Amino acid sequence: MINFNGELLFKENVQLSTDNRGFKYGDAIFETIKIVNKKVVFWEDHYFRLMASMRMLRMKIPMEFTLEFLEKEILKTVKVQDEAFSFRARLNVYRKEGGLYTPKTNKIDYIIEVSPSNYQTKETYQIDVFKDFYNYSGLLSTVKTNNRMVNTLASIFAEENELDNCILLNERKGVVEVTNGNIFVVKGNIVKTPALTEGCIKGIARSKVIEIITNNKEFTLEETVISPFEIQKADEVFITNAIMGVQPITNYKKKSFTTEFGKKLNNNLKVLQIAGN
Incomplete structure (x- = not known):
């Protein structure tokens, strides 16, 4: 399931408009995050990098976007996945649709995608x-x-x-x-x-x-x-x-x-x- 602005939806039920700014202009940022044994790894580092990136790109940071809130949303999304020890999550933040190069608003939407991950170091690379x-x-x-x-x-x-x-x-x-x-x-x-x-x-x-x-x-x-x-x-x-x-x-x-x-x-x-x- 996908976390779309805090709502858990089946992937096929997530509807993104053709006016989505991440699609039309790449007006989006993301964090790829590791979860091990139901624990978000290096979460504070990811969170502060996300906040710095949003400020740099002049995205409006919602009041509820606290360290604790986003961690809870990630773990909420992990909880409804098939059982696994390790997961990877992609937290994607993008400006709400509207406008051409100049957006109509700097407010944002977000999506959290989670999938099992068990990367094994390769002997030859x-x-x-x-x-x-x-x-x-x-x-x-x-x-x-x-x-x-x-x-x-x-x-x-x-x-x-x-x-x-x-x-x-x-x-x-x-x-x-x-x-x-x-x-x-x-x-x-x-x-x-x-x-x-x-x-x-x-x-x-x-x-x-x-x-x-x-x-x-x-x-x-x-x-x-x-x-x-x-x-x-x-x-x-x-x-x-x-x-x-x-x-x-x-x-x-x-x-x-x-x-x-x-x-x-x-x-x-x-x-x-x-x-x-």
């Missing part, structure tokens, strides 16, 4: 660079809007070329992220990840992994500019998102990587998920 289009740097690119055409085309490219994922570049040909997550590059005791100014999503798992690495005195974390050539010289590469956690990369072009550090980080992240930090 191959990536390459997507070069057809750029993911432009800038603050707007750090927001999870419904405008994901570059990600879609890169995912099709990956499927056509029997890859697991693709690296997205910005207009300066710097590494931004992969189609569905953030990327980290390890060389010696230096761990690099693209800075937000490169145009990457301000990922929740990204921030947690940065926190873990920063607290590890054996490694130095740098948020910086990364060239695709640095990936070929790396000892290890891994990607992160809220659902998969940490997925080590095993192959990039003809280069093979070790995966030990990425696997350790994934275990550390699971501990944080259970602890609720």
Whole structure:
């Protein structure tokens, strides 16, 4: 069942107009959230990112959109699903219909979709660079809007070329992220990840992994500019998102990587998920 503005409906009964602004203009944002054992993982981080994104896009935040209210709505939607230990939820917020580029109102509607999720880390994971289009740097690119055409085309490219994922570049040909997550590059005791100014999503798992690495005195974390050539010289590469956690990369072009550090980080992240930090 789907949660449509707080009402639980069967999917076939959810009616969206052709004037829906998320459909017509991509005038929408979303959060992809993990629920484990009936607990919303890193919920505060997701909530505050959602609030910041809504403010940036000048959406009117309803008075009832509190931390507690939205968590309750997510868990209400989980409760009516088939029994499972782990779920993924997509909370989509979009401006109410009306207007052309200029909306008639900044008030919003929301939809919560929930499905079982049991992502297992893959032992082999191959990536390459997507070069057809750029993911432009800038603050707007750090927001999870419904405008994901570059990600879609890169995912099709990956499927056509029997890859697991693709690296997205910005207009300066710097590494931004992969189609569905953030990327980290390890060389010696230096761990690099693209800075937000490169145009990457301000990922929740990204921030947690940065926190873990920063607290590890054996490694130095740098948020910086990364060239695709640095990936070929790396000892290890891994990607992160809220659902998969940490997925080590095993192959990039003809280069093979070790995966030990990425696997350790994934275990550390699971501990944080259970602890609720």
